[in-house]
Structures are given as C-alpha cells and as structure tokens.
Amino acid sequence: MDRVDRRLVELLQQDAAQSYSALGQAVGLSTGATHERVRKLRERGVIRRTTVEVDPAAVGGGILSFVLVRSTSWMGDSAELFAAHPEIQEAHIIAGSASVLVKVRTATTEQLQDVLRRLYEIEGVGSTEAIVVLQTFFERPVAPREPDPGID
Amino acid sequence: MDRVDRRLVELLQQDAAQSYSALGQAVGLSTGATHERVRKLRERGVIRRTTVEVDPAAVGGGILSFVLVRSTSWMGDSAELFAAHPEIQEAHIIAGSASVLVKVRTATTEQLQDVLRRLYEIEGVGSTEAIVVLQTFFERPVAPREPDPGID
C-alpha cells in the first residue's frame, strides 16, 4: 500500500471502466504492472468489488433520512432484522444514548413512515428519531490517506 | 425503467466488471441488446459511473462517525467548506434542531478530534455532537424499487 497503490485506488474510484493502459499512463507504469498491482489490491481486499453508482432518485429513493433507533435490549445480533428492509441502506451500532443508526432511502415520506412502523416491530426497539435530509451537499468515496509516519 | 432495467442495475451493482454477455444471459437478452440498455441507463443518468468499493480500514478510515453540526446561521452555501476536509465522506443539510449531518472516516479518534476542531473553525458553526460507530452491520447500494402503481 504505497503511494502508487493509493493513486490507483483513487483513479479507479473516479472511473473503474478505464483501461489498464490508461491507468498505467497516469501512474507511470506499464499495462502489465498496473494489472498486477490492481489484482493484488483486490486479492488483499483493499478493493472489494467493482460497482456502479446509481442515482437514488431514479430508483425510488428520493427521500433520504437517518433514523436513530433507541433500544431496550442488546441489538448486537440484529443485523438481519434491519437488512430485511430494502429501504435501509446502512445500519450501524453506535455509542451514545441511541443504539442503532440507520440510513434510509424512500420515494416518499409516506414510505419513510412505513419503514418507521416496521422498525418498531423489531424486538427491543424502544423509540425512533427520524432526521430527514433536505439537501445533500455531497456523497463521495473514502479518500485514501497516507498513514501516520509513526515515530520509531 | 422497467423490470429488466432494474434487474440490470442490481446485477451491475453486485459486479460491474462482468461482461455484457453474462449480463444478457441473466436477464434473457442478447449481448447487443443488453449493451444498448446499459448505455441508455448511463445516458439517462440512472447509472452515474463505474467505481470500485474500497475497504475503509485499509485506506486510513477505520473509525466511522456521524457528526451533528448545529449552526447559528444559514449553512446552505457552505458545501465547499465541508468538502475541503477529505475525512468527510458525506454532508447533508437536515431538518430538525441540528443543521448539518456529516459522515466522517478517520484512522484514529485523535484524527476525529482534529476534524471536530476544524469544523468549529467554519463560520457559523455553533456546536457539534459526534456519534461514534462501534460496529457497522452493513452498508450496501441503493436497492432499485418498483414505483408505486399510482391510483388513476
């Protein structure tokens, strides 16, 4: 995971459809060497998969919300209960007064209300607090960062 | 945007590196027809771009947090001020008592603290409340959903 690897990751995040030769040009490596670098990044799990980025509004997810879910019991084994709802895009266990934070995309606020109703049906869920997004400034891939030098 | 289009989007989200012939097999279309469908999905902006999904921990983003930013003034034109910080992966204007919600990835809690310090330097930022993620259940692409029938 050197400078070149980080640059390759960045370039692939921007456009994973470009050829290895174009990629190689950009980092100053041959096509074959670039191919090998990327293969290893995949093998090591740094690159998990190649995907497409989709416009949420075009597939019925125009309304974005974050929901704080407070629970009365241990939620650590409830991943599948949240994953069962296709409108839930992310779910995280959090520190603090709430227990779970979920990111929800629905076409309408009616559908959001329906998701909240279904959340209450999950065992141990006490209350929910929905935060509705009015405008998204930006959503972007993780920026690969140089690790701290580390003092030896 | 029919059933086949939605299925194509789903398949591409799972693996955008697969060939059009494999994709066509899966939806029962010829290679050429599949190619044309996907081209149009890109043209219409349903598919924004092809990217790679990266392991955040491998690129210095092992600690995930959400930060509620309360402000004392209008933040609607401050997108660039948040985007200037590479650790901030998302920023949204929200309804409710806080004003902006940001998603932050850092390698350490020290770096998170540093991001919070820099957030306070933004004009109009009153207070922040950091929610640290202990465990991520899942993060997945938007699920393409069938539109409501609509009662005519």
Place this chain on the structure above:
DNA sequence: TTTGAAATTACAACTGT
C-alpha cells in the same frame, strides 16, 4: 440479432534489482 474489426484483458516468458 448477428457479424466482425478494434480494443482490452489475462497470462505468459523474460529482465533487472
């Protein structure tokens, strides 16, 4: 939908460090 040329990927064998 099928065809075929151009481009790209995947996989060699080889070279220098």
Place this chain on the structure above:
DNA sequence: ACAGTTGTAATTTCAAA
C-alpha cells in the same frame, strides 16, 4: 524473491449490416 517490461492469445466491446 520481487516488481516491472514486453509480447501474445483469448475475450470483450461496440458500431454497422
């Protein structure tokens, strides 16, 4: 051993019939 280079066969893309 390791990472990179060049060369080549097998696929895939993509426009045209």
